[in-house]
Amino acid sequence: MDLKLRGKVAVLTGASVGIGLAVAEAFAAEGVNLVLAARQHDRLAAAANQITASYGVQAIPVACDVATVTGVDELVHATTQAFGGADILFNNAGTGSNETIMDAPDEKWQAYWDLHVMAAVRLARGLVPSMKQRGGGAILHNASICAVQPLGYEPIYNVTKAALMMFSKNLANELIKDNIRVNTINPGLVLTPDWIKTARQLTQDSGGDWEAHLQQVADQHAPIKRFASPAELADFIVFLCSERASYSVGATYFVDGGMLKTV
Template sequence: MDLKLRGKVAVLTGASVGIGLAVAEGLATEGVNLVLAARQEARLAGAAHEIAAKHGVKTVPIACDVATSAGVDALVRGALEAFGGADILFNNAGTGSNETIMTAPDEKWQAYWDLHVMAAVRLARGLAPGMKARGGGVILHNASICAVQPLGYEPIYNVTKAALMMFSKNLANELVGDNIRVNTINPGLVLTPDWIKTAKQLSAEDGGDWEGYLQRVADEHAPIRRFATPEELADFIVFLCSPRASYSVGATYFVDGGMLRTV
């Protein structure tokens, strides 16, 4: 199926590893030029070079912290300088947390708010006007199943991802008249390097069977009894970025292997 994406420009955050990198690869396969953002400059530059060489698209790496207004400004400026703006924005930067509400300091709440919510707000303000001028566009937010079905050990993650989902719905209503479609993705278990790192840490005292640990997590939470690959999630996201999904507006899509326990 031709997704009609060739020649478009996409801005992706958290793009050097995991889901962000898989989505970058998926979009590049469809001929999309990329502005890739992440904090680790060397890893980001390597990923950008490899994607460009493999798929023949233009990739622009911008090392920045989108949890800050300065980082967002640098990313928006880079997209404008390289391509005159963007047609697609994938807000993906984020990370899990581990705390209790009673003991977590204000600073931790603020840091996750800036990363999961304000980055999306600022990037929308920075890129949506240019999308409108180009005739329209797509904004996707990578939230989490935890936005509606929280895991007990990460209340800050749960709350900020829920806020991101609500922001996405409001943004969709505001921008639909400009031919900009906004949607949210709520993944379940996805086998990212962060999950593997956590599994190795938590299984170290029990013999180091990190794969067994992850299988137990999947058995407990996902009826499909396995983690998704980042590429499986990326396939769905790339489709939503395309004109083939032209009637999808203001929606939240669960890609979770059956993990959601309600309708």
Template sequence: MDLRLRGKVAVLTGASVGIGLAVAEGFAAEGVNLVLAARQRERLEKVAVDIAARHGVRVVPVACDVGTTEGVDALVGAAIQEFNGADILFNNAGTGSNETLMEAPDEKWQAYWELHVMAAVRLARGIVPAMKQRGGGAILHNASICAAQPLGYEPIYNVTKAALMMFSKNLANEVVKDNIRVNTVRRRPTIRRTS
């Protein structure tokens, strides 16, 4: 299938396994150059070499934690240095939780907020200016069905994914004039192993 994406640039977080890796593979098959972020350097570098060899695209691995300002800065810096920005941003990094509202400490709330919400905010602030200069683009957030229908055993995950969905709607309103589309993906849980 030709989605007319050949030569575009995509930045993906959580890109070394699971959904992020599958999306990276799909983009590469369409001829999209990639800037891939994940925390585990060795696995990420292997993925980058493999995708580049199989699909003939440029793949830049950035080992970082996008749940931190420093991690986002490293990722944005690599995208700007290597490609002068990006046409596509896929915010996928995240993790499930398992706690009760009454037992979860503030530190856990803050860590999930940084990873699920602030990473998306910081990446948008870093990538959107160059995306505007490129004539527009697309930003996708993996928000999960839990953004609208919570799972009982993941209250922090549910709350932060709902916040991510609201951030997406507000960002969409702000950047639509710049030809930038913002969407959330709300897939439901499956029992299929994706990593």
């Protein structure tokens, strides 16, 4: 299926590893030029160089922290300088948390709010004007199944991802008149480096069988009994950002191997 994306420009946050990198590669395979954002310059630059060499598209690395006003401004400016604007925005930057509500300080709540919510707000303000000038576009927010089915050890993550999902719905209603489609994706278990790192840490004193630990997690939570690969999620994300999904507006899609327990 031709997704009709060749020559488009996509801005991706959290793009140097895991889901973000897999999505970047999937877009590049469709001929999409990329602006890739992440905090670690060396890893990001290596990813951009590899994508350019493999797919022949332009991949511009922008090392910045999108949880800050300055970081968002840097990303918007780099996109404008390189391509005159963007057609697609994939808000992916984020990370899990670990706390209790009673013990977590205000500063931790604010940091996650800035990363998961305000980054999306600010990037919309910065990039939507160019999308309008280009005749429309697509914005996709990477929230989480935890936005509606919370895990007990990460209340801040649960709350801020739920807020991101609601922001996405409101933004969709506001921008559809400009031919800009906004949607949300709520992944379940995806085998990212963070999951592997945590599993290694949790099993280092009990034999180090991190793969068995992750299998137990999958057996407990997902009827499909396995984690998704980042590439599996990326295929769906690229489709949602294409005109093949032209009637998808303000929706939330669960890609979770059956993990969601409600209908």
